[in-house]
Amino acid sequence: MKFGVVIFPGSNCDHDAWYALSHNLGKNTVCLWHQSEDLEGCDVVILPGGFSFGDYLRTGAIARFSPIMRPVARFAASGGLVMGICNGFQILVEAGLLPGALMRNQGLKFICRTVYLRTETAATPFTSDLRPGSVLALPIAHGEGCYYADTATLERLARQDRIVFRYSTPEGRITAESNPNGSAGHIAGIVNEGRNVLGMMPHPERASDPLMGSTDGLRIFASLASTLAQASRGESVRLAGLVRHTL
C-alpha cells in the first residue's frame, strides 16, 4: 500500500499530509514532484493544500497544467484513488476531474477555524469506516472555499449520493451559521461519478494527531487504508451500488 503526495510550487500542506500518512497512519508515503509524469506505483494520490503557483490567476488554474496532472487524470479515469485537499480540491475542479467551482468565501476573508462536517455517505473509499450522519471536527483554512455549481449539477450530485461532507453544527444539524464560507448546499466535499476522486476543503491531515486536538481526519485516511487492504485481499470493493469496481 503506497501513498503519494504531489508537490506543486507553492504547496504548503504537502509535508503535513506526508506526516499524517507516514507517521499517524503509518503507511509508506512518497512525495511526487509536479514536473514528473510518474506516479511511482502509488495506490492513492493526494493533491495537498497550499497556494500552488501563488494562486495568482485563479486558485488551481495553473497547477492543473503541471505535467503530473496528465498521469493523475489517467489514474483517476482508470479508477485510481485521488484525493484533493483544499488547494488540491481547487486543482481537481480546475482540471475537470470534479464538477463545480470554488469561489471566494462569502465573508471575503480567509478563515482558519475548526468546523464540523456531517458525513453524508459512507459509500466511498474515503468514508467507508464512517457512518452516514457521523460528525467530524476538522480545521478549515482557506480564502476561496465557497463551493458553487449550477442547480442541475447540485441535483445530480445529491441524486447520485456524491456529496460526501456538509458543514454542520457539532450535533450534525445543517444551519445557516454552520456554513463558514457560503458553499452551495453546505457542501464541503464531493466525489466524482466513479467515486474514486474526492475533493474537500477541510484539512483531515491537520486532525490526525491527538496533540492537534482531533483525530477525526485520520478516520478518512484509515478508510482509504481499509479499502486498499480489502482490495489487496482480492475482495471486490462495492461502492454505493452505483459502480462495481475492483482496485
Added chain:
Amino acid sequence: MTTITPDVISQHQLSGQEYERIVDLLGRRPTLTELGIFSVMWSEHCSYKSSRVHLKTLPTQGPRVLEGPGENAGVIDIGSGYAVAFKIESHNHPSFIEPFQGAATGVGGILRDIFTMGARPIAVLDSLRFGPQDDPRNRRILEGVVAGIAHYGNCFGVPTVGGECVFEPSYSGNPLVNVFALGVFRRDRIFRARASGVGNPVIYVGAKTGRDGIHGASMASAEFDEQSMEKRPNVQVGDPFLEKLLLEACLEAMETGAIVGIQDMGAAGLTCSTCEMGGRAGTGIEIDLIDVPQRETGMTPYEIMLSESQERMLLVAEAGREDEIFRVFRKWGLDAVTIGRVTGDGRLRVKDLGVTVAEIPNAALSDEVPLYRRPATRPHRNAPLDGPAISERSGPRLASDLAELISSGDIRSKRRIWEQYDHSVRTNTVQGPGADAAVLRIKETGTSIAMSLDGNGRYCYLDPREGTRLAVAESCRNISTAGAEPVAATNCLNFGNPERPEIMAQLIEAIEGLGEACRAFGTPITGGNVSLYNETLGEAIYPTPVVGVVGLMKTRPPTPLYFQAPGRKLVLLGGLLPGASDQIHRRFGSSQFAKIVLGELWGLPPALDMEYEKRVQAAVRRIVDLDLAESAHDVSDGGLAVAVAECSFGPARVGADVRLDSPLEAHYLLFHEAPSRVLLSVAPQALPSVLDLAAEQGVDAPVIGETLAAQLCFRRNGRDLFAAAVDSLFELWK
C-alpha cells in the same frame, strides 16, 4: 551627474558632520552612488547609531545561546541536536504609509532572516498597536495590516500563532507592526552571513531587482509629516509565493554543502548584504551590476544598489561548485547568477559594465558608523502622579465596569483578527492564538517551544524602566503558565525621535530595565530591532518595547486557559495583590480600569518583585508539568475580574463563585493589575499538592472560590458584590 550639494546631503538624511566624516574615510568626495550607500548603511535603521552604545549593555550570553546579536537571527540550542532561530522586527513606517504591503513585507523580511540561517520557519507572532477604531483611518490601517500579514504568512505556509493587539490614541498616526518569527533546524547546520574564501563566487538568487523600496531604510529613520504619504512608492511589494520558492530552494541548496555564506537582501538590499558579508568575514566583495537580474530597464547603479525589492538573497559558494547551486534554483524556477567574487582587500567594489562606480572599505560602512551617545534628560511624561479619588463602588457599578472592560478593544476577543491567519498549517500548533502563550511541538525532538510577545506602552510611558521589566516578567509568566521554562528573549524597541533628550531618556531607561529583567529571568537577548522616529507631527508614541520570550518544555497536551467543569477550586497563585499595598492608588493609574472606565492615566505601573515573580513562575511550571491544574491563566490586563471572566469563556461556559477576603476596596481587588499572579482551577483532590508546591516556593496561594455552572459571582468579606450570566458577558467579549 548630480553634484553633491548640502541639499542632496540632507535629502539623504546625513548631517554635515557625517558627510565630512565620509570624505575623510574615503580621502575624497563620494560619488552619488557612494553617498547613497553611506546614507542607508549609516541610517538609524541599519546602524543603530543612537542605540548601539546602550544595547551593548544587554545580556547576550547563556548556556543555550549558539548565536547572539549580529547575525540575521539569534539561535539557541533546544537539545537532541536541534536548534531554533528567532527574531522580532518592526515594519512600522511602511505599514502606516501602505498598511497591506507594509505589513506583508514585514512578515516576508523576518521570515527571510530565519531561513537565511538554514532554519525552516515554523511560527509567526505579531504585536500590533493602532489608534482608536472609532476613526475610520485607523480602521483602514488595522484591516490592511491584518490582511497583509494573513496574505503573506498564509501563502508562505507558516502558521501565525499568537501576538497582541492594543489600541491607544498615541498610535493613531504611527501604528506599530512588530513581527516575530521562529524556525527550527539541526544545530550543526547553522549558516552564517559571511563571505569567506577569496575568489569564491558571489551569487544573486531570487526575485529580480526593481525600483521599489529605494531608501526604505532611510524612510524608516525619519519622522512623519504631511508629506509622508508621498513616500508610498518607497514601500516594497511582497510576493509570498516567490518567497516560498526561495525558502525551499535555499534549504535544498544548503543541503548540497556548496554554500559558504548567505544573507538576505532586506533593508538597504544589495548594499547591506555585500558590505556586511564581507565585513563579517574580513574580506571584500566585488560585484558587477550588469549581471544583476533587473525587472526594469535603465536602472542606475544608485537605484540597483539601494533597491529594496523583496525576496532576494545573496550567497557565496565554494568556487567550482556553482552548478550544484544553479541546478537547485533552476528546479524551483528562480534566477541564480554569479554577480561577483570575494576579494581579499576588505572593500566593497561596485562596477557597472567593468567601470567602478563605488569603492568603499567595509570598515567605513560598519565599524566607522558614527555612534551617538545622545543627550538624555528625564524621560518624557505628561501625566500626574496622583489621579482622581475613586469612591466606593456599588455592586451594579462594578458589574458594569467589568462589562465595559471586557468589551473594550484591548481586552475583547481578537478572534476576528486571528481567524484570518492560518494558525494550524505544519501541524505543530499545540496551543494557538487566544492563549497566554503559543506552544508548538518540534516533531523531531519531542520538545515544544512556547512563545509570547508582550509590551505595555502605558506602563512604559509612566516609567520606562519598570514598564520594560514588567513586560519581560509578563512574557516569562505567559511561558511559564504554559508549563515551559523561559530560556531566551528578543526585543523590538519602538520609540520616538532619539534626538529629543526626553525621548532618548525613555530609550535608555527601557534598555536598562530590559537588561535587568533579562538577567534576573535568565533569558539572554539574542537579537532584536530598534525602531526610532515613531512620531507624527512632533507627537511621539508611547515608548513601546515589545519583548518576545521563548521557552522550552516537554511535548504534552496543553493545559487550557478555560475552566473545564464546575466544582473546581480556584487558586490565585501569587496572592490577592502582591506588593500592591505600596502606593496602591498610584499604581492603579496605569490599569485598563483607569484607561477604559475612567479615561485617565496617572501614577506608576504596578510594582514588580522579580524574585517573587520567579518563584511564582517556578511554582506554576511545576503545577502544570505535573498536570495538577485543569486550567491556568495569567492575570494581567484588566486584573483578576477580567481574568476570571476570560477563563469562563470556554466552550462549556463554566463560571465561578469568587470570594475575596481583604480590607482593600473592591475596585482594587477586581481590577488592579499587580503582576506575579496566575489563576488556576484545580480538582479538589489535587488541591493539597498544588498548595504544597506553592508553599515550597514560598508563594501565596489563596483559594478564592470555586467554579460554577454558567454564572460569575463576586463576593467580598462575605457580602455579595455582583453576579452575572457568563453567556451575556461572553456576548460582550466575543
